[in-house]
Amino acid sequence: MSFWNSFKILITRFGYVGRVAIYLFVALVIIGGISAAVLIPVGIEIFHSETIVIEYGYFNEALRGGNVAEIFREARELSRYFFDEVINSVGSIISLAFFAFVVMGILARYLLGLYELPLAEVLDTYLTTGAKTSFAGRLVASIGRSSKLVLYKSIFLLLYDILMAAIVFATLNLFRIQNSVVDIITPFFAMVVLICMLAFRSVLTTSWTPLVVIDKMKPLEALFAGVKVGFGNFGRLFSVYLVTWLIVVVINYIAAVNAFGVGLILTIPISVVFLKILSLVFFYNRTNRRYYVDGEIFTPLGASISEE
Numbered sequence: 001m002s003f004w005n006s007f008k009i010l011i012t013r014f015g016y017v018g019r020v021a022i023y024l025f026v027a028l029v030i031i032g033g034i035s036a037a038v039l040i041p042v043g044i045e046i047f048h049s050e051t052i053v054i055e056y057g058y059f060n061e062a063l064r065g066g067n068v069a070e071i072f073r074e075a076r077e078l079s080r081y082f083f084d085e086v087i088n089s090v091g092s093i094i095s096l097a098f099f100a101f102v103v104m105g106i107l108a109r110y111l112l113g114l115y116e117l118p119l120a121e122v123l124d125t126y127l128t129t130g131a132k133t134s135f136a137g138r139l140v141a142s143i144g145r146s147s148k149l150v151l152y153k154s155i156f157l158l159l160y161d162i163l164m165a166a167i168v169f170a171t172l173n174l175f176r177i178q179n180s181v182v183d184i185i186t187p188f189f190a191m192v193v194l195i196c197m198l199a200f201r202s203v204l205t206t207s208w209t210p211l212v213v214i215d216k217m218k219p220l221e222a223l224f225a226g227v228k229v230g231f232g233n234f235g236r237l238f239s240v241y242l243v244t245w246l247i248v249v250v251i252n253y254i255a256a257v258n259a260f261g262v263g264l265i266l267t268i269p270i271s272v273v274f275l276k277i278l279s280l281v282f283f284y285n286r287t288n289r290r291y292y293v294d295g296e297i298f299t300p301l302g303a304s305i306s307e308e
Contacts, residue, residue: 003240003243003244003278005281005293005298006274006277006278006281007274008293008294009123009126009127009277009281009292009293009294010270010273010274010277011294012294012295016119016122016123016135016273017266017269017270017273018269019135019136020115020119020135020269020272020273021265021266021268021269023115023135023139024112024115024268024269024272025265027111027112027114028112030111031103031107031108031111031112034103034107035099035103035104038095038098038099038103039095039099041091041095042086042091042092042095042096045089045091045092046082046085046086046089046092049081049085051081051085052078052081052082052085055074055077055078055081056078058074058077058078059071059074059075059077059078061074062074062075063257071187072172072186072187072190076172076173105154105158106154109150109154109157109158110147110150110151110154113146113149113150113153113154114139114143114146114147114150115139115272116146116149116150116153116209116276117142117145117146117149117209117212117213118135118138118139118141118142118146119135119138119272119273119276120209120210120212120213120276120279120280121133121138121142121213122134122135122138123273123276123277123280124210124213124214124280126292127280127281127284127291127292128289128290128291128292129292130292130295145212148219149209149212149219151219152219152220152223153205153208153219153223156205156223157201157205160201160204164194164197164198164201167193167197168190168193168194168197171186171189171190171193172186172187172190191249194249195242195245195246195249196242198241198245198249199238199241199242199244199245200238202237202241202244202245202275202279203230203231203234203237203238203241204226204227204230205226205230206226206229206230206237206241206278206279206282206283207222207225207226207229207230207279207282207283207286208222208223208226209222209276209279210279210280210283211225211226211283214283229286233282233286237282240278240282241278244274244275244278248271248274248275251267251271252264252267252268252271255267284300285300288300
């Protein structure tokens with residue numbers, strides 16, 4: 001029921017997708033500008049290698065072909081040759097370390113996470129009162145509390161994502177047999193592992209922001225309380241998020257490989273807003289709070305009908 005309620009609310013409040021898209025676009029422009037300043041010198045140095053140029057050409061051909069197995073294989077080969085070149089250059093190692101830990105580990109996670117608390121606040125207001133509030137206004141007003149939440153969440157997600165990346169990478173290298181059937185199966189198996197780990201991550205974090213926004217918990221307190229809630233409702237949550245992440249990954253993959261990825265401008269904000277609505281709807285259902293669905297009040301089982 002939470003999934004379909006979330007879908008209806010997304011359609012009703014589609015305007016928030018545009019606001020989130022604008023914010024993410026501005027954040028990505030800032031991150032992209034800084035990234036370019038760090039990575040372009042590295043790229044110029046690395047791409048002097050004839051081997052890298054050839055492998056990059058193979059990777060581009062694989063992308064245009066759309067064969068998933070071929071894309072994964074060429075990406076693996078390109079990364080192998082790329083890191084072989086990097087380890088021979090001290091300057092490249094320093095630049096890439098700065099990019100990984102400062103630009104992506106701190107700046108990108110901060111800017112790309114700053115929208116979450118204000119988005120949850122405006123959606124909470126809409127779900128509980130039906131009133132429409134300003135996302136931009138809440139973004140500015142809640143920047144202090146958002147920064148604290150982003151700090152704790154970034155540390156947690158960074159550690160989890162490193163583990164997730166390591167497991168997915170290990171899965172991709174699990175089968176090294178040069179066989180056409182194995183080449184096809186391996187990337188799909190890795191994708192299943194990725195989706196399962198994304199679903200598990202959502203189970204652990206789904207109540208984190210709602211506990212901060214609605215129950216006014218401190219970020220660290222909300223983390224432990226949210227993990228407890230996640231494990232307490234594991235079967236239900238994991239199945240819902242498994243389906244949700246499958247849809248999200250497929251839609252964003254289609255958007256990425258078509259029209260030069262322009263569709264991601266729309267699909268990423270839709271995914272972000274939908275996942276946030278889903279977490280709030282689950283929280284309301286679990287705590288028996290009444291909320292608006294497509295202009296009508298929805299009352300979860302166990303909620304008081306006379307509650308105002």
